[in-house]
Each structure stands twice: as structure tokens, then as C-alpha cells.
Amino acid sequence: MKRKTIKTVFANLHSKLIESIDDEAAKELVKKNSIITGGAIVSMLRGEAVNDYDYYFTNRETVEAVANYYVNKFNTAHPDRAIKPRVIIEEQRVRIRVQSAGVASEGSSENYQYFETVDPTEAASYVNDAVDVLETVQEDDKPKFRPIFLTDNAITLSNKIQMVIRFYGSPEEIHDNYDFVHAMSWWRSSDGHLELPAKALEAILTKELLYHGSKYPLASIIRTRKFIQRGWTINAGQYLKMAMQLHDLDLSDLKVLEDQLIGMDAAYFRQIITILQEKQDADQHFKISSAYLIEIIDRLF
Numbered sequence: 001m002k003r004k005t006i007k008t009v010f011a012n013l014h015s016k017l018i019e020s021i022d023d024e025a026a027k028e029l030v031k032k033n034s035i036i037t038g039g040a041i042v043s044m045l046r047g048e049a050v051n052d053y054d055y056y057f058t059n060r061e062t063v064e065a066v067a068n069y070y071v072n073k074f075n076t077a078h079p080d081r082a083i084k085p086r087v088i089i090e091e092q093r094v095r096i097r098v099q100s101a102g103v104a105s106e107g108s109s110e111n112y113q114y115f116e117t118v119d120p121t122e123a124a125s126y127v128n129d130a131v132d133v134l135e136t137v138q139e140d141d142k143p144k145f146r147p148i149f150l151t152d153n154a155i156t157l158s159n160k161i162q163m164v165i166r167f168y169g170s171p172e173e174i175h176d177n178y179d180f181v182h183a184m185s186w187w188r189s190s191d192g193h194l195e196l197p198a199k200a201l202e203a204i205l206t207k208e209l210l211y212h213g214s215k216y217p218l219a220s221i222i223r224t225r226k227f228i229q230r231g232w233t234i235n236a237g238q239y240l241k242m243a244m245q246l247h248d249l250d251l252s253d254l255k256v257l258e259d260q261l262i263g264m265d266a267a268y269f270r271q272i273i274t275i276l277q278e279k280q281d282a283d284q285h286f287k288i289s290s291a292y293l294i295e296i297i298d299r300l301f
């Protein structure tokens with residue numbers, strides 16, 4: 001797909017999204033302060049189907065407005081839910097908190113469970129039920145651009161839009177949290193500018209994973225699996241860069257581990273953090289050990 005076509009697609013998509021927002025303050029903020037970046041541009045340049053459009057925002061005010069708007073929309077659409085997601089405003093970030101499961105989805109079970117207490121097969125079934133909604137709600141007669149899946153880090157809307165609330169800022173600041181070069185093209189809503197860096201284009205043409213350096217090397221290592229399955233390649237040097245950065249981190253610190261799994265919104269990872277947090281709350285002397293973590297992982301995966 002050509003540059004001009006990509007710009008037109010994004011402009012039309014953004015216009016339709018803005019029309020769907022019925023809160024004037026939130027509408028104006030999203031209209032002016034949005035950035036689309038990541039895999040959508042890669043797919044469009046390669047002529048492949050777009051999985052979703054990743055929205056980021058240029059300032060915290062917009063992130064807070066977006067989080068509050070869509071959490072309220074979700075709760076209004078599901079008044080009978082016993083457990084409702086809520087927005088948490090912290091000093092360093094904005095997050096959406098959903099008790100126990102760590103995720104909330106349209107059509108998923110109300111029976112939120114702690115996976116540590118159930119059979120692994122049942123746990124897997126719960127996660128699949130929660131995530132399956134993303135595969136089934138894109139083409140229906142319900143309102144477009146409605147919130148269908150909420151996690152700590154992002155809000156997924158119908159019609160293939162994911163709004164990331166974990167990070168905000170300029171494209172350069174957002175990409176400080178990115179790992180691979182090929183995903184660093186971006187479009188800006190304020191003026192319709194589309195940036196296609198030469199290094200990103202080269203990586204896309206060769207389908208080569210080049211590690212940019214990230215604050216989240218653990219998530220990056222895990223993410224390579226999906227790219228390799230799609231035919232991308234990565235050399236040993238890129239893994240060495242990730243391993244060196246990972247070596248500097250203390251994964252036995254729960255806050256560090258949670259932060260490192262930032263890109264992994266799967267309910268399995270959310271539940272690991274929940275289990276460890278409860279264990280730590282119950283025993284102030286508890287220290288995460290590799291043996292205990294391995295036991296939990298083996299039960300969930």
C-alpha cells in the first residue's frame with residue numbers, strides 16, 4: 001500500500017472514531033492528540049490484513065479522558081456485572097483495574113476465578129473464553145468502536161482499534177518503549193503526517209527483527225515467538241542484546257516482573273502477577289523464587 005493510501009485510510013478511520021465519541025471533551029482530546037503506530041503500518045506496507053490499529057496519545061490528559069470514557073461506556077453497557085473495571089490514577093501512570101482476572105471482556109463469563117485454585121484445563125478454558133470475544137464481535141449489529149476488552153494497559157474497541165494507556169508522549173517517547181525497528185513508523189492525527197523511517201522500511205522488506213533496545217527486554221524475548229511463526233528472522237546478536245538488558249533486572253522483585261510483562265496482556269500473565277501479589281500480601285517475608293515461579297507457570301501454561 002502506498003504512503004498516500006495509508007494516510008487516507010488513517011484519516012478516514014480516525015474521523016469515524018471521533019464521530020463515535022459522545023463526550024465533547026474526550027472527543028476533542030482524541031481528535032488532536034492521537035498517534036497510530038506499530039504493526040498496522042507494517043501490515044499495510046506489506047499488503048497484508050491489519051490485525052488491529054494501535055492508538056497512543058500525546059499527553060496524560062488525553063489518556064485519563066480516554067480511560068474514564070471507555071470504562072464508563074463498558075460499565076454502562078454491562079450493568080449486571082458483579083465486578084466492574086475501574087480507572088486507577090497513579091503518579092507514574094494510568095491503569096484499568098479488574099479484580100481477580102485482570103481482564104474484562106464483552107460476553108465473557110462473570111465467574112472470575114483465581115487460577116491457582118482450579119484445574120489447569122479449566123484455567124485455560126476461562127482465558128480462551130475471555131479472549132475469544134475479540135474474534136467474534138468485529139462484524140455485528142452493535143455500535144461500532146465500543147469497548148469490548150479491558151486490561152491494565154489497553155482498551156480494545158470493536159472494529160480493530162486498541163488504545164494503549166500505558167504510555168503517552170511524542171512518537172519518539174512512545175518508541176522508547178518499543179523493541180523492534182520495523183514497527184516504528186507512525187501517523188499523527190493533529191496534521192495527518194505519516195513518518196516512514198528508512199531503517200523500519202528496510203527491516204520490513206527483509207522481514208528481519210532488529211532489536212532497538214527497550215525498557216522491557218523480557219516481553220521482547222517472548223514476543224519474538226509470534227514473529228518467527230509469521231516467517232520473520234532474528235540473528236543471535238539481537239537475542240544477546242535482549243539478554244544483556246534482562247541481566248540488569250531483578251525479576252524476583254514483583255514490581256519489576258510486572259513491569260517487564262507490560263507487553264504481555266494475556267490473562268495467564270496477569271494471573272501470575274495476581275497470585276504473586278496475594279502471596280506477598282499474606283507474607284511480608286515472601287521472596288519470589290525461580291522454583292515457585294516455575295511451579296505457577298507449569299500450572300497455567
